[in-house]
Amino acid sequence: xxxxxxxxxxxxxxxxxxxxxxxxxxxxxxxxxxxxxxxxxxxxxxxxxxxxxxxxxxxxxxxxxxxxxxxxxxxxxxxxxxxxxxxxxxxxxxxxxxxxxxxxxxxxxxxxxxxxxxxxxxxxxxxxxxxxxxxxxxxxxxxxxxxxxxxxxxxxxxxxxxxxxxxxxxxxxxxxxxxxxxxxxxxxxxxxxxxxxxxxxxxxxxxxxxxxxxxxxxxxxxxxxxxxxxxxxxxxxxxxxxxxxxxxxxxxxxxxxxxxxxxxxxxxxxxxxxxxxxxxxxxxxxxxxxxxxxxxxxxxxxxxxxxxxxxxxxxxxxxxxxxxxxxxxxxxxxxxxxxxxxxxxxxxxxxxxxxxxxxxxxxxxxxxxxxxxxxxxxxxxxxxxxxxxxxxxxxxxxxxxxxxxxxxxxxxxxxxxxxxxxxxxxxxxxxxxxxxxxxxxxxxxxxxxxxxxxxxxxxxxxxxxxxxxxxxxxxxxxxxxxxxxxxxxxxxxxxxxxxxxxxxxxxxxxxxxxxxxxxxxxxxxxxxxxxxxxxxxxxxxxxxxxxxxxxxxxxxxxxxxxxxxxxxxxxxxxxxxxxxxxxxxxxxxxxxxxxxxxxxxxxxxxxxxxxxxxxxxxxxxxxxxxxxxxxxxxxxxxxxxxxxxxxxxxxxxxxxxxxxxxxxxxxxxxxxxxx
Amino acid sequence: xxxxxxxxxxxxxxxxxxxxxxxxxxxxxxxxxxxxxxxxxxxxxxxxxxxxxxxxxxxxxxxxxxxxxxxxxxxxxxxxxxxxxxxxxxxxxxxxxxxxxxxxxxxxxxxxxxxxxxxxxxxxxxxxxxxxxxxxxxxxxxxxxxxxxxxxxxxxxxxxxxxxxxxxxxxxxxxxxxxxxxxxxxxxxxxxxxxxxxxxxxxxxxxxxxxxxxxxxxxxxxxxxxxxxxxxxxxxxxxxxxxxxxxxxxxxx
Numbered sequence: 033x034x035x036x037x038x039x040x041x042x043x044x045x046x047x048x049x050x051x052x053x054x055x056x057x058x059x060x061x062x063x064x065x066x067x068x069x070x071x072x073x074x075x076x077x078x079x080x081x082x083x084x085x086x087x088x089x090x091x092x093x094x095x096x097x098x099x100x101x102x103x104x105x106x107x108x109x110x111x112x113x114x115x116x117x118x119x120x121x122x123x124x125x126x127x128x129x130x131x132x133x134x135x136x137x138x139x140x141x142x143x144x145x146x147x148x149x150x151x152x153x154x155x156x157x158x159x160x161x162x163x164x165x166x167x168x169x170x171x172x173x174x175x176x177x178x179x180x181x182x183x184x185x186x187x188x189x190x191x192x193x194x195x196x197x198x199x200x201x202x203x204x205x206x207x208x209x210x211x212x213x214x215x216x217x218x219x220x221x222x223x224x225x226x227x228x229x230x231x232x233x234x235x236x237x238x239x240x241x242x243x244x245x246x247x248x249x250x251x252x253x254x255x256x257x258x259x260x261x262x263x264x265x266x267x268x269x270x271x272x273x274x275x276x277x278x279x280x281x282x283x284x285x286x287x288x289x290x291x292x293x294x295x296x297x298x299x300x301x302x303x304x305x306x307x308x309x310x311x312x313x314x315x316x317x318x319x320x321x322x323x324x325x326x327x328x329x330x331x332x333x334x335x336x337x338x339x340x341x342x343x344x345x346x347x348x349x350x351x352x353x354x355x356x357x358x359x360x361x362x363x364x365x366x367x368x369x370x371x372x373x374x375x376x377x378x379x380x381x382x383x384x385x386x387x388x389x390x391x392x393x394x395x396x397x398x399x400x401x402x403x404x405x406x407x408x409x410x411x412x413x414x415x416x417x418x419x420x421x422x423x424x425x426x427x428x429x430x431x432x433x434x435x436x437x438x439x440x441x442x443x444x445x446x447x448x449x450x451x452x453x454x455x456x457x458x459x460x461x462x463x464x465x466x467x468x469x470x471x472x473x474x475x476x477x478x479x480x481x482x483x484x485x486x487x488x489x490x491x492x493x494x495x496x497x498x499x500x501x502x503x504x505x506x507x508x509x510x511x512x513x514x515x516x517x518x519x520x521x522x523x524x525x526x527x528x529x530x531x532x533x534x535x536x537x538x539x540x541x542x543x544x545x546x547x548x549x550x551x552x553x554x555x556x557x558x559x560x561x562x563x564x565x566x567x568x569x570x571x572x573x574x575x576x577x578x579x580x581x582x583x584x585x586x587x588x589x590x591x592x593x594x595x596x597x598x599x600x601x602x603x604x605x606x607x608x609x610x611x612x613x614x615x616x617x618x619x620x621x622x623x624x625x626x627x628x629x630x631x632x633x634x635x636x637x638x639x640x641x642x643x644x645x646x647x648x649x650x651x652x653x654x655x656x657x658x659x660x661x662x663x664x665x666x667x668x669x670x671x672x673x674x675x676x677x678x679x680x681x682x683x684x685x686x687x688x689x690x691x692x693x694x695x696x697x698x699x700x701x702x703x704x705x706x707x
Numbered sequence: 708x709x710x711x712x713x714x715x716x717x718x719x720x721x722x723x724x725x726x727x728x729x730x731x732x733x734x735x736x737x738x739x740x741x742x743x744x745x746x747x748x749x750x751x752x753x754x755x756x757x758x759x760x761x762x763x764x765x766x767x768x769x770x771x772x773x774x775x776x777x778x779x780x781x782x783x784x785x786x787x788x789x790x791x792x793x794x795x796x797x798x799x800x801x802x803x804x805x806x807x808x809x810x811x812x813x814x815x816x817x818x819x820x821x822x823x824x825x826x827x828x829x830x831x832x833x834x835x836x837x838x839x840x841x842x843x844x845x846x847x848x849x850x851x852x853x854x855x856x857x858x859x860x861x862x863x864x865x866x867x868x869x870x871x872x873x874x875x876x877x878x879x880x881x882x883x884x885x886x887x888x889x890x891x892x893x894x895x896x897x898x899x900x901x902x903x904x905x906x907x908x909x910x911x912x913x914x915x916x917x918x919x920x921x922x923x924x925x926x927x928x929x930x931x932x933x934x935x936x937x938x939x940x941x942x943x944x945x946x947x948x949x950x951x952x953x954x955x956x957x958x959x960x
Contacts, residue, residue: 461923485914
């Protein structure tokens with residue numbers, strides 16, 4: 033660099049050579065000084081950072097880990113980057129002639145990294161400051177912190193923490209100034225000049241970008257949260273300003289809808305938004321479906337059929353029981369837990385993350401309407417107020433923020449969704465493996481385990497068919513336990529009724545009432561024990577199968593099914609009798625027994641003769657008091673109940689029914705049967 | 708049996724020996740319990756099967772909804788993954804239905820059939836009880852006449868009462884014996900009867916879960932999922948979440 037200066041006169045002073053030489057030397061000196069300053073300050077900066085990060089941080093026990101993270105943010109990353117920078121800068125010292133060039137190149141190299149690391153720190157700085165403020169309000173804590181800092185960094189002075197925390201901010205802005213200083217003391221035609229110039233503007237760009245990043249982050253956090261406002265709070269917020277804002281937006285929208293004003297078509301943004309919308313839909317639906325699945329799983333786990341052991345302790349039943357218990361207590365709950373942790377919870381976090389962009393997109397649309405209106409105004413009026421300028425800028429910032437970050441967002445969400453689905457599949461596979469293992473163990477201990485599945489199924493079908501028959505036979509056996517024999521013969525009227533019912537309905541439909549019935553409802557019949565009825569329907573109109581509709585021959589109504597028993601009609605051993613000859617003596621007292629035209633169906637009963645009786649004709653038999661006789665028919669051939677056909681001592685014949693004990697008392701004299 | 712309120716007309720002597728009564732009650736009691744258990748087992752099996760089917764259906768819905776998302780049209784990789792998932796879920800649902808059908812046929816139906824015998828049994832026990840009551844009543848009547856002065860009409864009545872008693876006593880004893888024979892047989896029949904059902908249950912699980920293992924195992928490999936541990940998966944989830952949170956548009960909360 034000094035060589036050039038020797039050949040040409042310095043363009044700055046235009047003075048004669050001797051003087052220019054001196055000036056050059058001065059510039060050189062200043063340049064050297066500036067470079068020295070750069071490197072030395074870098075060294076002390078890095079040293080200070082290290083003090084903060086290690087000594088001070090580790091001594092601040094009173095503060096929580098979370099707090100410390102907020103305060104010091106990514107200081108460690110900064111230290112890494114700047115240590116390397118420092119090292120490289122110090123290396124340039126050995127290369128005097130090219131030093132400026134090297135420094136220029138160095139900064140160009142580090143530009144990206146510096147931006148990346150410092151923007152995070154700067155964006156976080158406000159939060160850190162808030163925290164420091166909060167400490168200041170606690171005098172004790174404040175004292176302690178100051179004590180620690182003073183011990184390590186005495187020059188921090190009373191401001192303590194805030195002094196320390198602002199250092200990186202100051203440094204990043206200082207770079208462009210330091211480089212500027214070197215640049216001023218470099219000749220414009222020096223070979224290093226362009227490089228240095230580029231480096232300087234690069235560092236200025238870094239600062240601009242950091243600011244813009246910070247601004248966007250502030251904008252984003254302003255709008256990306258859904259504010260949980262009460263109605264009252266919402267109402268409180270309405271003032272002239274907000275009202276006018278909203279009405280102008282609405283009118284702008286209407287103008288667009290009406291076609292009066294062109295709508296800004298932003299295809300790029302619209303595509304991004306569409307994709308975002310689909311991705312959100314995916315997440316929401318998946319979350320809901322997984323929730324349903326988990327609910328169903330829970331319901332499934334509530335049933336424990338294996339607890340009903342039917343008193344079958346061993347064998348396949350026991351195997352099944354222990355298998356089912358194992359699955360219910362271990363395999364399935366484990367599956368559920370893994371599902372909740374590795375699928376459900378991530379889905380919830382994912383769903384929540386959708387809120388931010390959602391709100392920003394909405395806000396952007398609002399701001400867009402403002403922007404469009406202001407664009408119009410700009411066209412018409414040529415200028416806008418600073419407030420309006422601010423609004424325009426807000427829209428632009430929001431828009432570029434979304435355009436910059438939505439693609440990344442969509443991509444990340446898509447990737448994560450894919451991961452979650454894969455996990456879902458893997459969990460199912462693991463569950464299947466676990467259950468299968470356990471079930472195969474149980475299977476190995478079953479009697480027919482060597483059979484193939486189709487062969488087994490056939491076997492089971494056959495066996496079930498057989499056992500089904502066996503069950504039927506059990507059922508029949510139980511049903512054969514007969515109802516008690518009727519111990520009293522029927523009234524003749526009842527006998528006739530039975531005959532009528534029999535001929536109308538058939539023998540299978542007759543039932544005997546086993547206990548007196550009566551019921552509250554209008555159609556409930558009041559019947560005595562022993563009555564015979566015919567079954568019409570084995571349920572009532574409401575389908576209640578314990579109330580049966582019956583016909584007594586005279587009336588129809590309902591009786592409880594539990595009081596009805598199948599009536600077994602014993603076939604009579606009726607012997608056709610000859611026509612009886614009427615006996616004159618007794619005619620007006622007791623009509624002669626006459627031969628019945630059709631055989632009736634009485635029950636045989638054992639009775640005892642209560643009084644002696646002398647047979648007067650061949651149709652009658654003699655009785656002795658106390659003699660057991662068998663009643664064959666409780667009426668004569670005409671149906672007259674006053675005579676009974678009995679068998680006594682091997683002889684058959686008629687006797688007065690009233691002479692029999694155990695028989696129903698005959699009708700009073702003179703009673704006539706209805707014809 | 709012993710709840711009958713004290714009536715005139717109760718016999719003086721114990722007509723049914725206590726041991727017989729005890730035996731009867733024990734056997735019947737066992738059967739009553741078995742009836743209850745059979746009923747409950749049948750109900751729970753059915754409910755469990757229904758819940759199982761519901762679970763399967765909701766799994767199918769997962770892939771169905773994904774398939775109908777417009778992302779499938781745009782993203783070929785996404786479409787492939789979702790299609791494979793959907794195929795797997797549908798196949799699993801079909802196998803599940805088959806499993807439930809098999810259980811219905813070999814477990815629930817037999818349970819129902821077994822349970823249907825109990826009403827007849829209960830009826831038979833009731834009839835025995837009625838016969839016992841009749842027996843008691845007539846026995847008391849006979850005893851009443853036996854204690855009276857032996858006149859001719861009394862003798863006649865006594866004879867008649869004895870004649871009435873005899874068939875009733877025979878009837879009761881026949882019923883009693885029959886039930887005391889049949890009840891234990893029926894109770895023990897459950898062992899052989901249900902064995903195939905439980906075998907079938909276990910086998911149905913094996914069949915279903917082997918399919919499930921195969922289908923999801925294949926799918927897992929196809930989707931290029933390395934065998935991660937749970938901790939690894941959790942870390943991956945955390946990582947993704949922080950990546951998302953690093954974006955300014957995502958609200959940090």
